[in-house]
Amino acid sequence: MDREIIELGPGWTQCSHYIDKLIKFLEKETDSAFTSEEYMNFYTIVYNMCTQKNPYDFSQQLYQRYRDSFTGYISDKVAPVLLEKNSEAMLHELTLRWENHKLMVRLLSRIFKYLDRYYVSRYNLDYLNDVGLMCFRDIVYEEMKPTMKNAVLSLVLKEREGEQIDRQLVKTVLEIFVEIGLGNMNSYEEDFQKYLLEETSVHYRTKASEWIKEDSCPEYMIKAEKCLELEKDRVNQVQKLEGSGAASASGAEATNLASKQVNSGYLHHSTESRLLECVEDELLAKYEMQLLEKENSGCVALLRDYKKEDLGRMYRLFSRIPKGKEPMAKMLSQHIESEGMAIVKECNERAKAAKLEASTKSKKERRNQESQETVFVKKLIMLHDKYLLYVQECFNNDSLFHKALKDAFENFCDKQVANSTSAELLASFCDNLLKKGSGEKLSGDAIEETFEKVVKLLAYISDKDLYAEFYRKKLSKRLLFDRSANEDHERSMLARLKQQCGAQFTSKMEGMVTDLQLAKDNQARFEQYISTNPEKKPPLDLTVNVLTTGFWPSYPQNDLAVPESMSKSIDIFKEFYDLKTKHRRLKWVFTLGTCQIKGRFGSPKEKRYDLIMNTMQAATLMLFNDEEMLSFAEVRDRLNLPQEDVFRLLHSLSCAKHQLLVKEPSGKTVRSTDQFKLNTMFQDRMSKIRVSLPPLEQEKKKVMDDVDKDRRYAIDAAVVRTMKARKVLKHAELMAEVVTQLNQMFKPDVKMIKKRIEDLITREYLERDPENPQVFKYLA
Incomplete structure (x- = not known):
């Protein structure tokens, strides 16, 4: 059975009836738009008019009349009302009309949906939903957008000045700017956001x-x-409206709370x-x-x-603005540097004052006074702790501020304090921490924490090799003279230095610690050898530390003529050692030896003393077992020592705190014409006495010379290593590469690098290019 044809006039009359009913509902003239039956009837009419065969397919006419329905309604009912209102009242009316319009578009586009499916797609036309929005845009929005924009901006300004506004109203109006763009943000950006x-x-x-x-x-x-x-x-x-939020709820409660969220x-x-x-x-x-x-x-x-x-x-x-952190970081660096330079200046002034006051203070007062290196390093640690905390807590561990901290400390950490480099002072500070009898008693955790801070300071010192040499010198004394307070702390510090500066930095120091452990094992075997060979028992109790030459600092050696009892003991140990290995040669370093000898002094009642002293001092003192008086020359000849060593020895025994020898004529200095005899009247309240031997004045100079020598070798190695890899290189590039390689351990002097390059050319490791003297070639 054929379907009844619906003509355009009667069909659209029925559609207009339903559209008018919808408009009356939007205008609040009726309580409902249309019933379900009316909705289905309306939809069926539109569907039939679109699916009839030509010439009764009215899709084109319905598409146009769909547009005209919106145009007529907006022109007659919406636009006049909006134009009558201003400001916030206009916005309220606008939002109401916009919601009504969207409802009308939603309902009618569903009823005319068949047009979207076939007609619109076939002829590439605007979708029905867009048509409805464009009608509102062309008639209302284009006319009202300046007024809308000004009204919203006025409300925003009020809120900025502290007044309460209807945020939901503003939000709804701004949604019109967004939605009217039909998928792009041009309308919102050009008509509102720009202003x-x-x-x-x-x-x-x-x-x-x-x-x-x-x-x-x-x-x-x-x-x-x-x-x-x-x-x-x-x-x-x-x-979220509620403080606890959905995060603390579960199941249905979470769903309910989530629904209570607002924009x-x-x-x-x-x-x-x-x-x-x-x-x-x-x-x-x-x-x-x-x-x-x-x-x-x-x-x-x-x-x-x-x-x-x-x-x-x-x-x-x-941090929110481009390059906004740089000025802050620069100020931080300058401020830290100024505080650091103030510390350097203060410590230098204190050192000068202390030198002037030294003559007026007692020995006990001088001993109790905190050393300059301790004061300086403690102040640096406090300064670093303070500003590291700033960087961590205030500046969010920002790498830019870490760099500012590093740059500032590098600028003043290499300054000299009391005629000493920071590297030397830092090494001395570590020595005070690690040796027995240090003035400040710290717990194990506090010492470990201080180690960590010292290593951080070391990172800012350019002459790390100088620190390593000073540290190695002091470590050797702690180990050899049993002055190390805790072996675990020694190893812990070396582990931190190794982590900071690399394995090569600590290889010799670790070898020293290992040497001492091996020496203890060797001494145990020596004692076992003596016990199994009673006839080999030495006249003296002898403890020998056999050290590896490459690990330890170089020490002055001499041909000391030791007493017979010492000589026999040395021969017995040598005989034992040769049984173990015949490929190693022992060199006896008497300058490092320690002796404990017993002596009786005092008259008429003698008192027995245990004297702890250097091996050379002990050999000097034992000369007076057989002679009542000896001249300076006789002492020198019998000991077979250089004259400067004899001056030091006799001064320590006759002019220092413990005067075991009497000098004639008396005085505070030793001359080559003096005569010496045993001080039989010597008395001291202690029965165990340590007689110190003053260090050589040139010891510090020797460290500097050793470091300078090592630097020459390091520069040579860096130049040869670079040229071997590159074969041909320009002078500037070679200099830059060598500086980069050496910067980790010390700041190389440019003049020294040039000098070493010339030396390598002389030794035929390199040659200059005949055509360009600024280019070097490697000679294989």
Whole structure:
């Protein structure tokens, strides 16, 4: 059975009836649009009119009349009402009309859906939903957008000034700007956002010009941070109504809580970055240096007064702007450097004052006075701890501020203090920590923590090789003279140095520690050898530390003529050692030896003393077992020592604290014409006495010479290594490569590098290019 043909006139009359009913519902003239039966009837009429065969397919006419329905309704009912209203009242009416319009579009586009499926797709026309929105755009939006924009901006300004506004109203209006763009943001950006950003700049430009004059830096930053928070809050974000939120709920409770979320902001989320950039530019970028340099409240004042919260806020704010952190980091570096230089100056002045006061203070007072290296290093540690905490807590561990800290410390850590380098002072400080009887008693954890801080300071010292040599010298004395307080601490410090500076840095020091352990094992075997061979028992109790020459610092050696009992003991040990190995030669270093001898002094009642002294001192003193008096020359000849060593020995025994010998004529200096005899009247309240031998004055110079020699070898190795890999290289490139390789251990002198290159040319490792003297070639 054929379907009855619906003509265009009667068919559209029925459609108009339903459309008029929908309009009356939107205008609140009736309580409902149409029933389900009416809806289906309306849909069926449209469907039939679109699916009839030509010439009764009215798809084109229905598509046009669908558009005309919206155009007529908006022109007659919507536009006149909106044009009568202004400001906020207009916005309320607009949102109502917009919601009505969207409802009308939604309902009619569903009823005319068949057009979308076939007719629109076939002829590439606008979809029905878009047609409805375009009608509103062309008639209402284009006419009203300046008024809409001004009204919204007025509300935003009110809120910025502290008034309460209807955020939901503003949000709905701005959704019109977004939705009217039909999928793109052009309308929102061109018709609203552009003007919002301009108004924002003007508003905050005015505020900033007032605040910068009236407020301190912290007060200004608090206001700026608050403004940024408020602007961010104006962007459409989800917030929870209840404090506990859905995070603490489960199941149905979580669903209910989630449904109670609201959009607190009203600006489109795409506005956030540009809006905040605008505020940041006006409040922060334009006034950064003024804020940082504000007297009594700028960056330096905050650093000086330990205002961590304000510094943290300053970092957060200036991190938001391009290159905003660089001026802060530069100020931090300059401030740390000024404090560091003040410490250097103070310690130098203290050293001069201490030198002047030394003659007026007793020995006990001088002994109790804290050494200059301890004072200096402690102050550096405190300074580093303070500003490292700033970097960690206030500047979020930012690498830029770590670099600022590093640059500042590098600038003053290499300064000389009391005629000593920082490397020497740091090594001496470590020595005081690790040796027995140090003035300051620290717990194990405190010592480990101090080790960690010392190693951090070492990273800022350019002459790390100088520190290594001083440390090695002091380590050797601690090990050889049993002055090390704790072997675990020694190994812990070496482990930290190895981690910081590499395995090559600590290889010799680790070898020294290992040598001492092997020496103990060797001594145990020697004692076992004696016990199994009683006839080999030495006349003296002998302990020998056999050391590997390559690990230990070089020490002055001599051909000391030791007493017969010592000589026999040495021969017995040598005989034992030769049984173990015949490929190693023992060299006896008497300058490092220690003896404990017994002596009786005092008259008429003698007192027995245990004297602990250097081997050379003991050999000198034992000469007086057989002779009542000896001249300087006789002592020198019998000991077979250089004259300068004999001066030191006799001075330590006759002019120092424990005068075991009497010098004639008396005096505080030793001359080559003096005569010496045993001090039979010597007395001391202690029965066990340590007789010290003053160190050689040139010991420090020797360390510097050794380091200088090692540096020459290091430069030679770096040059040869580089040229071997590259074969041909320009002078500038070779210099840069060598400096880069050596910078980890010391800061090489350019003149020294040039000198070593010339030496290598002389020794035929390199040659200059005949055509270009600035180019070097490697000679295989």
